Amino acid sequence: MIAESGDPFSLLRILELVARLRRGRAVRVDDIAAALNATYLDWTFAPAVVTDALIGLQANWLSDYRNGSGIVLVEGLQGATLTIEDSSRVDPWIVRQAARAADACRDALLAFSRRGGTGFDD
Numbered sequence: 156m157i158a159e160s161g162d163p164f165s166l167l168r169i170l171e172l173v174a175r176l177r178r179g180r181a182v183r184v185d186d187i188a189a190a191l192n193a194t195y196l197d198w199t200f201a202p203a204v205v206t207d208a209l210i211g212l213q214a215n216w217l218s219d220y221r222n223g224s225g226i227v228l229v230e231g232l233q234g235a236t237l238t239i240e241d242s243s244r245v246d247p248w249i250v251r252q253a254a255r256a257a258d259a260c261r262d263a264l265l266a267f268s269r270r271g272g273t274g275f276d277d
Contacts, residue, residue: 158191158200160207163259168195169208170253179241184209185234202235209237215252220244 158165172191176182184202191200206228213226225240225248239245 156198158198158204160204163256163263165198165200165204166208166211167253167256167260168198169200169205170212170249170256173209173212173237173239174246174249174253176237176239178239178245181229181236181238183234183236184228187237206235212252216248219248 158168168191169187172187172194176187184205188200188202188205191198191205209226209228213223213228216225217223225242225245227238227240229236229238
């Protein structure tokens with residue numbers, strides 16, 4: 156399976172890994188993509204897909220907290236990096252993001268089953 160931007164199943168896998176990242180330390184997006192590819196052997200995560208998901212996560216943080224310190228994406232000499240704020244508000248917030256993605260996955264599966272498993276919108 157090739158992970159796609161905007162796909163809730165891809166997002167949920169990305170969030171699951173992001174939830175386990177060390178806080179307050181920059182992590183290369185390429186390393187996040189490599190870890191996802193090593194964890195989910197039947198999936199392929201391109202760094203661009205991971206970046207898209209992280210940009211969405213950053214936008215959600217900005218919307219919820221009105222500051223940019225929680226999810227920081229920076230383009231540097233070694234590529235893009237992600238730094239997650241080291242505070243007590245991050246973990247429950249990421250859990251809520253993952254719960255939203257899981258809900259979107261369930262909705263997608265329900266829609267698929269209503270179409271008789273064809274994958275086509277009627």
